[in-house]
Amino acid sequence: MRDFLLIALFALGGAACAGAAGAVALRLLRRRSVAVSLTVVAAVAVTAMLAGTLAVAWAMFLSPHDLKVVTLIAAMAAVVSLATALLMGRWVVARSRDLAHAARDFGEDGSFAAPPAPATAELAELARELASTSARLAASRERERSLEASRRELVAWISHDLRTPLAGLRAMAEALEDGVATEPARYHRQIRTEVERLDTMVGDLFELSRIHAGAMELAPSRISLRDLAADALLGVDPLARERGVRLLGEDITHAPVDVDGKEMTRVLANLLVNAIRHTPADGTVAVAVGRRADAAVLSVTDGCGGIPDEDLPRVFDTGWRGSPARTPPSGAGLGLAIVRGIVEAHAGRAEVHNVPGGCRFEVTLPLA
Incomplete structure (x- = not known):
């Protein structure tokens, strides 16, 4: 038993010396290729075995012949181990270079x-992670291009929508100034109407800029969506009567939510005004409030005839008006973008679906 213990100690001492030398070599070569590191590891393994064997052979006073045989065996093992480690290292390096070349495709539209x-x-x-990152970057670039296109369209539409009423205001002001207006009171009423429309447009732009900048400050309180829906229906009733549209609010239940009453009132008003403007005379706009799991759902269903499937994903985009026509009645395309921004600021979501004869806008909010 004592002999085996001595042999283990001598072998451990020789292997420890080789391992310490290998650790120093790996630290000095840590910035080199992985092939060099693998070769060093293989050399350390063989050297540790040889050092332990030589230490035991010296302690046991082996004959020179036996020592040569052991050394030769260790040398052959070292050659095979080093060659295998070198080949493995070169293979890993080659695969790493292939991966690096593939990763260079990242960039603009890459x-x-x-x-x-x-x-x-x-x-x-690593390749799977890079592929996943590439897919996310492609989606991000696509969203960026879509957003940039929406911004360009918005600037073009806003410019047109501002230029038209401003030209009319200038013409009416000049007519009043020159005294050629046959009905000054009518001109004054028209000027007031145009100014109110411009004020609404500027207010929408300011609200949208706050949403995009993340500067919207909410003051949430416990409110029932039933009360908000009832107040919103009363607010748009004159517009509905003017256009001959019927308002329905029969399927409305109590659904408490923690929201900013002012901002959520704006959401409902935008949805109802949008529905009324796109519903023909003698049509119906229905408002419903219900519960779904742990969420409150408010829906506004109109009679617009439906939205093309390819346009559904763009309904809430900034500047989208459903038509390439740049006419003032189509609006600036800000109302639904504001709806989505306010709803998402309340940790909710806004969606639109086609239904027979029209479409349904749904606002989902967490229940209080």
């Missing part, structure tokens, strides 16, 4: 395609 050659589990996992 995408990532994993190399077809097999790789280690770690490199394969």
